[in-house]
Amino acid sequence: MGLLKKNDQTAVRNRLSEGMKDPVKILLFISKKEEDCHYCNLTKDIIEEVALLSEGKIVTETYVKEENEELAEKYGVEYVPGFVILDKNGEHRNVVFHGAPFGHEFATLLEILLIVSNGFETPIPEELIKKVMEIKEPVKIQAFVTPTCPHCPPAVLTAHFFAMINPNIKSEMVEASEFPELSAKFGVSAVPQVVINNGDGGFVGAYPPDNFYEEIIKVLNK
Amino acid sequence: MVFFDLGSTLEPTKNKELEESYDVIIIGGGPAGMTAGVYAARGGLKTLIIEKASEGGQIVLTEEVENYPGFLKITGGDLAQRFAKQAEHFGCDITMGEVRNVELCCDNKFVILDSGKKIKTNVIIVATGASHKKLGVPGEKELANRGVSYCAICDGAFFRDKHVSVIGGGNSAIEEAIYLSQMASKVTVIHRRDKLRADKIIQDRAFDNPRIEFKWDTVVKEIKGENKVQSLTVQNVKTGVQEEMSVDGVFIYIGLQPQTVLFENLLRLTSDGFIKVNKDTLETSVPGVFAAGDVIEKEIRQIINAAADGAIASSMAIKKYF
Numbered sequence: 001m002g003l004l005k006k007n008d009q010t011a012v013r014n015r016l017s018e019g020m021k022d023p024v025k026i027l028l029f030i031s032k033k034e035e036d037c038h039y040c041n042l043t044k045d046i047i048e049e050v051a052l053l054s055e056g057k058i059v060t061e062t063y064v065k066e067e068n069e070e071l072a073e074k075y076g077v078e079y080v081p082g083f084v085i086l087d088k089n090g091e092h093r094n095v096v097f098h099g100a101p102f103g104h105e106f107a108t109l110l111e112i113l114l115i116v117s118n119g120f121e122t123p124i125p126e127e128l129i130k131k132v133m134e135i136k137e138p139v140k141i142q143a144f145v146t147p148t149c150p151h152c153p154p155a156v157l158t159a160h161f162f163a164m165i166n167p168n169i170k171s172e173m174v175e176a177s178e179f180p181e182l183s184a185k186f187g188v189s190a191v192p193q194v195v196i197n198n199g200d201g202g203f204v205g206a207y208p209p210d211n212f213y214e215e216i217i218k219v220l221n222k
Numbered sequence: 223m224v225f226f227d228l229g230s231t232l233e234p235t236k237n238k239e240l241e242e243s244y245d246v247i248i249i250g251g252g253p254a255g256m257t258a259g260v261y262a263a264r265g266g267l268k269t270l271i272i273e274k275a276s277e278g279g280q281i282v283l284t285e286e287v288e289n290y291p292g293f294l295k296i297t298g299g300d301l302a303q304r305f306a307k308q309a310e311h312f313g314c315d316i317t318m319g320e321v322r323n324v325e326l327c328c329d330n331k332f333v334i335l336d337s338g339k340k341i342k343t344n345v346i347i348v349a350t351g352a353s354h355k356k357l358g359v360p361g362e363k364e365l366a367n368r369g370v371s372y373c374a375i376c377d378g379a380f381f382r383d384k385h386v387s388v389i390g391g392g393n394s395a396i397e398e399a400i401y402l403s404q405m406a407s408k409v410t411v412i413h414r415r416d417k418l419r420a421d422k423i424i425q426d427r428a429f430d431n432p433r434i435e436f437k438w439d440t441v442v443k444e445i446k447g448e449n450k451v452q453s454l455t456v457q458n459v460k461t462g463v464q465e466e467m468s469v470d471g472v473f474i475y476i477g478l479q480p481q482t483v484l485f486e487n488l489l490r491l492t493s494d495g496f497i498k499v500n501k502d503t504l505e506t507s508v509p510g511v512f513a514a515g516d517v518i519e520k521e522i523r524q525i526i527n528a529a530a531d532g533a534i535a536s537s538m539a540i541k542k543y544f
Contacts, residue, residue, distance in 0.1 A: 004226055011228055042224070104299070107229020125239060127337070146379040150282045150299050151275060153229065154318070177379050189380045189450065190367035204367050206275045208318040210337040 003046050013053040015110065020057045020117040025090075028083040029065040029072050036080075039100040039178050043081035046102060050109070058113065076170060079179060085116045093120060093164045099175025103147020108156050108173065115164070122161040128209055132165045137220055139169045144176045144183060144193040151206040155192035158212050227299065240317055243342035244270045246539060247333050248532075249321055250349035252279025253525045254515025256305035257532030258347045263312040265540040270341065271309060272333070274320040278302020279351045280516070281525055283373050284394075285401055290525050301525070326488050326508045345510050345539045348485065348497060349532060352478035352516040352523070357389065361445030362474075369451025369471045374398035377471075383407045384470035387454060389442055395475035396420040396428045402473065403433040410469070412437045414459055437467075445472060480517045492519050503538040504531060512539055 004012065026047050031037035044062055051058040065072050065080050075084045076096045084092040095116075101109040115122060124132070141159040145152035156173045163171035176183040176191055186195045186202075194215070195202040201219035246262050248255045251273030262269040276282050281298040288295050310316060319339075324346065325332040334340045354372035356362060362370055371377040374388075378401065386406045388399040391413035397420075403409045411428070416438045418425050428434050437456065443464065444455040451471055457464045480496045482489075490498040490507035497506055497513040504512045514531035516523045 003224070008226060008228060015228070046226070102224055102226055104227045104229070106226040110229060146376075147225075148379060149376045150278075151376060154276060177382075187368065187449070189369060190371060190373075190377050193367070208274055208320055208336070210319060210335075 003042075003049055009049075009053060012050060012110065013055075016050075016054045016057065016113070019114040020054065021119070022088040022117050023057045023059070024088070024113060024117050025086045026051070026058065026060045026083055027071075027075060027077075027086060027092075028060060028062045029068065029077045029080055030062060031080045032064050032066050039175075040081045042102065043083065043100040046100070046106070047083065047109075050113070057117065076172075079182070081178075085112060087116050087120065091120075092116075094167065094170040095160045095163050096170070096172045098172055099178045100147075101173075104150055104153050105145060105147055105156065105173065105175065108153045108160075111153075111157060112160055115161075120164045122164055124158075124161050124165065124209055128213060129165055132162050132169075132213060135166055135168055135216070135220070137168060139166075139216055139220070140197050141169065141171045141216070142174050142186075142195040143172065144174045144186070144188045144191055144195065146176050146191050149191045152192040154206045155194055155212075158207075158209050159194065161209070162213070162216070229303075240270065240315065240339060240341060241268070244268045244315075245343065245544065246270070246345040246347060246536070247272065247331075247341060247343040248347045248349055249324075249333070250279065250351055250515070250517070251277045251306070251316065252302075252349060252351050252515060252528065253281065253305055254351070254517075254528040254532040254535075255279070255347070255349035256309045257529040258349060258514055258536045259309035259314040259316075259532075260312055261533045261536035262347075262539070263309070263314045265536060265544070267345075267536075267540065267544060269314045270343075271314050271316045272319055272321060272335070273316065274318070276302075277306040277316070280353075283375060284397070285375050286397075287525065305529075321484060324484065324488065326511055329510070331510060345512065345543055347532075347535050347539065348482075348489075348506070348511065348513040348517060349515045349528075349535075350481040350484075350517050351528075352480050354474060355477045355479045357442055357445075357474055357476065359442055359444055361447070361451075365445055365447055365451050368449060369447060370445060371471065371473050372475070374401050374473050377473075378402050378405050381406050381471045385410070385468070386471040386473060387412050387467070387469045388473045388475060389413075390475035390477075391415060391418040391420065392475065392477070393420045393424055396424045398473060398475055399434055400424070400428055400431060403431050406433065406471075409434045410437055410467070411435070412440050412442060412454075412456060414441045415439065442472070478516060478523065482517060489513075496520075503542070504535040505538065505542075510539075510543060512536075 030040035159171040245267035284298040512535040514535040515528035
């Protein structure tokens, strides 16, 4: 306990108590052996600390991925640490986190917790929601980020919002420094880098939601 | 280096449905834009701030700010959030989006967003700021995001225990070199002169840093590598001698270029593209269009005077037009 500074603990407690509506559950998948996954414990610790600050509104369940492969597959968790946030009905809407949510991505975690708790109500404008809902083909978005990257949270958030809007869209936050092979596969050396459909398309930088949407359409029209 | 940023609450006003018209539209959400917003809103104007990437503009890309009055030390991100919260607090609408076009004639001006949305306004304040100047050498574009970077805090993590070079001699270059020295095994600062432009206090910190070395009187001629940066061809400007330098990354901090492509045929600009304004009112060559911050023609570009510009532009707009 005690990853967060005292002031931050109070701020998080207040934010959760003011902002959360329904309870949520975080399902975390970690490795069997600690040495295989440097950030698994950090992730477990921070989400448990946040849960403690939520006065019961957030519960966490941790699974060893190697022993629960079917469950991990059900939720789209491919790597460890990997976690999803379920609403009161058990829905996660294909929003996945691969990597520890620290640095600026801690803010992303808080935002998503609040939004899932409030019925997945995203701040995307109506006009764009309508357009995103019309996407019929499967789309996989991987947003590569690092904890010190300040432009990264908007990229992750927009990707996650799109996934929440349309069940054909799956969105992943990928913490690049924890997954060097995956990052190298897509040539990630600057963040945020958004990879669409395993490299069919993508872009680097924080695009506003409308432009992000256009990039997805470009890939689907190829 | 593990830290936890709480971020700002996603206020309902952000990305909410935009109105059809405003009294003033501020293009750019950095210190100039946000301060202009505070002054405009407090002056009773219906205000919209449009930001394309992240609130705070350039300051978000810097770890530490030590010279903004009132704060001994604050992160760029923190300061940016405070600016944004204040603008929201006084009632500014803030939206994320990119401006595709503007119609500047006459009393009713229009701002057209990338999404196609067209918004009417009486006054426009251009606070689009500046972005990092490019070196303009072969390999720079080809290897962008493959070892060529203009943002140390964004991309530094990819160069842990590696050798990186920083190009430039001003505050940004040296501050970022110091930041990178925490991760890289070696940082070579390449500067075309034999002394730095940076503040003395920053220079001393760099000179005392065992991981930072300096290559004076040197410019980069080419950035090379297959799929990622592997070496630089550099040249000594005094002797003309060229040599190959092995590096894993190159961080370029050689100055700023204004973000004014949109205004090229609409406003009077300097030959470098900065917006020409009346020194007292900050009004541009088009009545009802003001400009503030790094984007205008000026000698010194700092957060403090960007914010000051924002305040002046809004105040003068109110005085003249409302």
